[in-house]
Amino acid sequence: MINLKMPDGSNREVAEGTTVEQVAREISPRLAKAAACGMLNQQLVDLSHELQEDGEFAIITQDSPEGLNVLRHTTAHIMAQAVLRLWPEAKLAIGPTIDQGFYYDFDLGGHSLAPEDLGKIEKEMSRIIKENLPIQRKELGSDEARELFSKMGADYKLELLADLVDDPSVYTQGDFIDLCRGPHLPSTGKVKAFKLLSAAGAYWRGDSKREMLQRIYGTAFAKKSQLEEHLVRLEEAKKRDHNKLGRELGLFTTVDSVGQGLPLLMPKGAKVIQILQRFVEDEEEKRGYLYTKTPLMAKKELYEISGHWQHYKDGMFIIGDENTDDEVLALRPMTCPFQFQIYKSKLRSYRDLPLRYAETSTLFRNESSGEMHGLIRVRQFTISEGHLMCTSDQLDEEFRGVVDLINYMMESLGLKDDIWYRFSKWDPDNREKYIDNPEAWEYTQKQMKQILDNLDLEYEEAIGEAAFYGPKLDIQARNVHGKEDTIITVQIDFSLPERFDLTYIDKDNTSKRPIIIHRTSIGCYERTLAMLIEKYAGAFPTWLAPIQAKILPIAQVHKDYAEQITKFLKAAGVRVELDSRNEKIGYKIREAQMQKIPYMLIIGDNEVESQSLAVRSRKEGDLGAMEKADFMQRIVQEIAERAR
RNA sequence: GCUGGCGUGGCUCAGGGGUAGAGCAGUCGAUUCGUAAUCGACAGAUCGAGGGUUCAAAUCCCUCCGCCAGCUCCA
Structure with missing residues (x-):
């Protein structure tokens, strides 16, 4: 028997040769289902790994950071397998996980990947996932590995192999084989939610003097909903793109x-x-x-x-x-x-x-x-x-x-x-x-x-x-x-x-x-x-905003007072603009809001009569009427404090 | 510099061998209006530039310029 120290501090006795997956299953079937790999003495190991010694032990689930990496790396392998099915002449380079997903670099002979290719590859990947191929680890000697990869004509892998200190390991799924430290999910069917995001050229080993390879970026998540949220986040981020917003806002x-x-x-x-x-x-x-x-x-x-x-x-x-x-x-x-x-x-x-x-x-x-x-x-x-x-x-x-x-x-x-x-x-x-x-x-x-x-x-x-x-x-x-x-x-x-x-x-x-x-x-x-x-997202804090307040008279009769307010605020050092166009107030507000101007000052009969302002904040909406001096003080202070 | 995508009025996009189309913005007119788009009319593009193929090119081909993503580089 060997003794495993679990993350909660408890100890668990299991027979020698018990696999990580069996331990997970003993704990709970649900855990076994969510498991990506195990961790033994700080080392990630496959679920199929047979435990031989005492140590600190944990089951790593697919939604933990380490588990997510394993899932993504497996997805990268599935992508590589799909690419090889579609372009049998392709040579594999490297396919690591990165911050938000993974990529894999391929030498496709003369072929450059077009956006349409991604859809084809995704389809093939889905097929491989459906086939639910078991993924197996094999440890090889250096010589054995070199022979294997040279027989395959895998030049890039041979180059990686030459730099490897430890004995190489390979992972296979169906007829696909790749040099890889692992660990991996136990079978291709475990991948539930993935998406290929883009294709671009990338130099082998980042060296502009060497071959230009084709890189495909993708990502994967434990759950479909998480993938969808991620894709929405990416879309949202793009809306903040300075290159787009900066032009739209006239910066x-x-x-x-x-x-x-x-x-x-x-x-x-x-x-x-x-x-x-x-x-x-x-x-x-x-x-x-x-x-x-x-x-x-x-x-x-x-x-x-x-x-x-x-x-x-x-x-x-x-x-x-x-x-x-x-x-x-x-x-x-x-x-x-x-x-x-x-x-x-x-x-x-x-x-x-x-x-x-x-x-x-x-x-x-x-x-x-x-x-x-x-x-x-x-x-x-x-x-x-x-x-x-x-x-x-x-x-x-x-x-x-x-x-x-x-x-x-x-x-x-x-x-x-x-x-x-x-x-x-x-x-x-x-x-x-x-x-x-x-x-x-x-x-x-x-x-x-x-x-x-x-x-x-x-x-x-x-x-x-x-x-x-x-x-x-x-x-x-x-x-x-x-x-x-x-x-x-x-x-x-x-x-x-x-x-x-x-x-x-x-x-x-x-x-x-x-x-x-x-x-x-x-x-x-x-x-x-x-x-x-x-x-x-283009909505600068007031102290940085190129226009800090927009003055919006409701009708032409309010123009004189609006001009007066403009002068008053300008004199206080506030960057204001007057929109005296003959448009409805809703129209002017919409435009000022889209220009992300911090304050809109609406001026109509009530304001002229009481010598005040109706203040609308970009962030908080209608703030109601304010004495003009009070508003001036408020905005001047906000600017001086560089409030956000 | 390299790989791929792209370039049509100010902006966003449609058209994809037979001599340019929409919405927004703009101008003019009407409306004088209370918190995210009032109505109508008008004007605006030799389709990034140059070359080629063709009876005919925005559309096909070549070169260049620029934009986007990535690689090398870097604030």
């Missing part, structure tokens, strides 16, 4: 003849960005930053010093021809080399440090053509740039100050709950991408890790995501499509002070190198606007 537009990745901010969008800029600049000033304004371009020699010419040239717009012109300029992709020149403009003392430079800085980056997206990835953008020069003693506190400023910004914008931190390190195996100084990389990363740990930040680590000149703390967020982006970054730079020969004279009268923190406080304004649109 920005793009024009073919201007060019890709070059959105035009219209008065309303520009207004939001202006508010953000003023907010950031004022806050930075309070925190001891000095404001600079530096050129948008420079000679290539400057970028040769900074290393951009060697490491970032593809990302820059270059003016002139290196081979024929005496002077070649480049639009700036970053502000650092420019602010360094200001630092260098005179001899610095330790007494000058820390020195905090900020700039509302427009940058240009030559993104690849397939990459541009609304306001999120563009070729020209404006960022809350800044560089802090400090001594190593000051580094910790300055870094802390930067993180505090960032958190304050995110809190103020209501984005704090939507972001997370990422510690981005270099990739020692990719020397070309980075300034080559391994000791300095390792040292700086260690230093940064210590600072982060002292800050008590929860963060994830990412290898190969560092800037070419140093490690970063990135603040990450997801857009409505679930795609992750860096919105803010803080970097410790060990390299550029050296390259630019930045110095200060220390107490002991010797020349030392300052340490530089590159940072942004809310990142790029365009991207922030995009995030805000998606966060609030």
Whole structure:
């Protein structure tokens, strides 16, 4: 007999060789039905796994996070089997589960998947599910596995196999066989609710020099109702898409003849960005930053010093021809080399440090053509740039100050709950991408890790995501499509002070190198606007709303008083617009509501007579009559508090 | 840059070899109205650009530009 310690703390004795499924069934038939796999000593195991030793044990159900992954992975296998039935020549690459579902990459020879193909594949998958094929695990030796997959001509699997440390296992269902760690559901019939979502190209192992494969994204849930809810959520999310809403609300537009990745901010969008800029600049000033304004371009020699010419040239717009012109300029992709020149403009003392430079800085980056997206990835953008020069003693506190400023910004914008931190390190195996100084990389990363740990930040680590000149703390967020982006970054730079020969004279009268923190406080304004649109579905908090109140006279006779109110509120600094068109009040309200304007002020006979306003809130509807001074006070306070 | 989808009046879309259609928005007129669409008339597109096939191209083919999703990249 072996002894299993159950999640509720109880112990259960079972005979050696009892399967996970039998244990589940003993507990309850319903549990057995809902089970996806078992967990033995923190290791997920198949339901068919025969228990041989004592340990902590749990049954994992399909609707738990781990169980859902198992279900989705099994669905991915079913999809692969279906694809092989439809395209027998197809070669399988990888098919992992991801956050909200799964994908599988295929080499389909020359065939590219069209949307219609997804329906065909789904149909075949349903067939496989109906066939209820048992899914079986088999452990193989490396040689055995290699022989099996080379016989199948499964080149990609062979490549994966070569990197595998443990002995490989394979899973079979009917005539389908796949290299897989598992676990899996016991049979294909266990999958009740799945949907294929999209097909797109994807490079093998993410390497643009390698084969372009066909990737199919899909998802699966334990219950049909959960799948349907998920699909509805996806639809709802798409309605918040900044790229759609931002255009509908007249915040920005793009024009073919201007060019890709070059959105035009219209008065309303520009207004939001202006508010953000003023907010950031004022806050930075309070925190001891000095404001600079530096050129948008420079000679290539400057970028040769900074290393951009060697490491970032593809990302820059270059003016002139290196081979024929005496002077070649480049639009700036970053502000650092420019602010360094200001630092260098005179001899610095330790007494000058820390020195905090900020700039509302427009940058240009030559993104690849397939990459541009609304306001999120563009070729020209404006960022809350800044560089802090400090001594190593000051580094910790300055870094802390930067993180505090960032958190304050995110809190103020209501984005704090939507972001997370990422510690981005270099990739020692990719020397070309980075300034080559391994000791300095390792040292700086260690230093940064210590600072982060002292800050008590929860963060994830990412290898190969560092800037070419140093490690970063990135603040990450997801857009409505679930795609992750860096919105803010803080970097410790060990390299550029050296390259630019930045110095200060220390107490002991010797020349030392300052340490530089590159940072942004809310990142790029365009991207922030995009995030805000998606966060609030276009309905900005009053302080950020381009139009804060719309004044709606009921009939022409009320126009004079409406104009008076408009002036009154404008004088108080409120952004108001008067809609004196000859339309019915319901029409005007509907339009203001669709423009997501926070307040509608309705003016008719009653209001003219009592010198008041009928206030309607976008959120709460009719608020009834209010003295005009009371309303003014209310909205001014709401704006000052940056209420959400 | 790569894979796929797409591009028709300001917007959303229909038409898919025989010389453009709707709704909304716009303009004009009527209506003067109390909390999410008043009625009517008018105007507006050489169908992303260029080239080709054809008696005839928005429609078929090619190239380019742009938009969308994904991959590489990145704020």
